[in-house]
Amino acid sequence: MKRMLPALLLLCAAILSGCAHKELSKQERFLAASPRSILIVPVVNNSVDITASDYMLSTITIPLAERGYYVFPVHMVKRVLEDDGLADSSLVHSAPASRLCALFGADAVMYITIERWDARYMVFNTSVTLVLRYEIRDGKTDEVIWKNREYMVYNSDGGGGGGLAGLVAKAVTAAVTRAAPNYMPMARQASANSVKSYPGRGIPPGPYAIDKK
Amino acid sequence: MSSVVRLLLGVVAVACMSGCASSRYEWNDYDTRLYQYYKAPTERENFAEALREAILEGEPSGRVAPGIYAEYGYLMYEMGNSQAAIMYYQKEADRWPESRFFMNKMIIVARNRIKKEPAKPTPAEISPPAANTSETVNPASNGTKESVK
Numbered sequence: 001m002k003r004m005l006p007a008l009l010l011l012c013a014a015i016l017s018g019c020a021h022k023e024l025s026k027q028e029r030f031l032a033a034s035p036r037s038i039l040i041v042p043v044v045n046n047s048v049d050i051t052a053s054d055y056m057l058s059t060i061t062i063p064l065a066e067r068g069y070y071v072f073p074v075h076m077v078k079r080v081l082e083d084d085g086l087a088d089s090s091l092v093h094s095a096p097a098s099r100l101c102a103l104f105g106a107d108a109v110m111y112i113t114i115e116r117w118d119a120r121y122m123v124f125n126t127s128v129t130l131v132l133r134y135e136i137r138d139g140k141t142d143e144v145i146w147k148n149r150e151y152m153v154y155n156s157d158g159g160g161g162g163g164l165a166g167l168v169a170k171a172v173t174a175a176v177t178r179a180a181p182n183y184m185p186m187a188r189q190a191s192a193n194s195v196k197s198y199p200g201r202g203i204p205p206g207p208y209a210i211d212k213k
Numbered sequence: 214m215s216s217v218v219r220l221l222l223g224v225v226a227v228a229c230m231s232g233c234a235s236s237r238y239e240w241n242d243y244d245t246r247l248y249q250y251y252k253a254p255t256e257r258e259n260f261a262e263a264l265r266e267a268i269l270e271g272e273p274s275g276r277v278a279p280g281i282y283a284e285y286g287y288l289m290y291e292m293g294n295s296q297a298a299i300m301y302y303q304k305e306a307d308r309w310p311e312s313r314f315f316m317n318k319m320i321i322v323a324r325n326r327i328k329k330e331p332a333k334p335t336p337a338e339i340s341p342p343a344a345n346t347s348e349t350v351n352p353a354s355n356g357t358k359e360s361v362k
Contacts, residue, residue: 037311073280105314
């Protein structure tokens, strides 16, 4: 027992020091980093729909900029990366945020991954399932300072939903037809939700939201 | 399950409505126009036109969105107009200090391209030297006249 005492003391010390370093929550980490500018790099698409990444890349800028951040021009950034030999988006996603930030002078990088984008067209019902993963990493520390996962299902029959929810569902799914699917309204909502909808999960308001009234 | 979906859609609806209520910037359907350009790369001119309109609409009230000047400048660069590209990169840099580092880099790229193509100078570059030579020729011709006398 006496022999074990130093070991026990060591263990206690380890536990205590562990308690002293309080783990920062995601929100705290984001606020500590407090980025002014966000670089959105091309989307990684693991779904079967090849157009999905174009939808998500074109719809993310507006909600993020309206949230109060300087958002780098997504199309220009995509082209510049391609010219630098980084046409493969999964290659870009594996690059450290600090390196990407140094390239563009950005504070943080947003990575978007499409995990699922399935449209099922049945006789009386069309359903679309989206699963999207978002991550923002700090350009100084490479740490993940925000992440989110969006899971959405749209049904053309409205899922029996009346009122406001039913109306929005119809507006979104009316555009999702087999002949000429237009996922734009859906992509727009997914992007808006990822940035701000759910309490505690959205991105805190940025500097331009705070500066102006 | 369906009640969960309904709740989700309800949240979505409220979020969308509140999102539509106020817009900080003039976007001119930036998302749709960019997507259309991705779908059909021949639509570049239409995308450029949409950006130009967004700038025209937003500039008087200071509501040009982040990245819009830069996107427009880059399209100008792709279309071969380096001078216009530099002008819009500069506007982006002046409006958004966060973009300065990147814009300055891109201005250098555009300037280098101008330097590399001296084969076809712009009319503006031709006229000043022509005016200068005519000025220097006149006193010389006077001089020769005087010497003849």
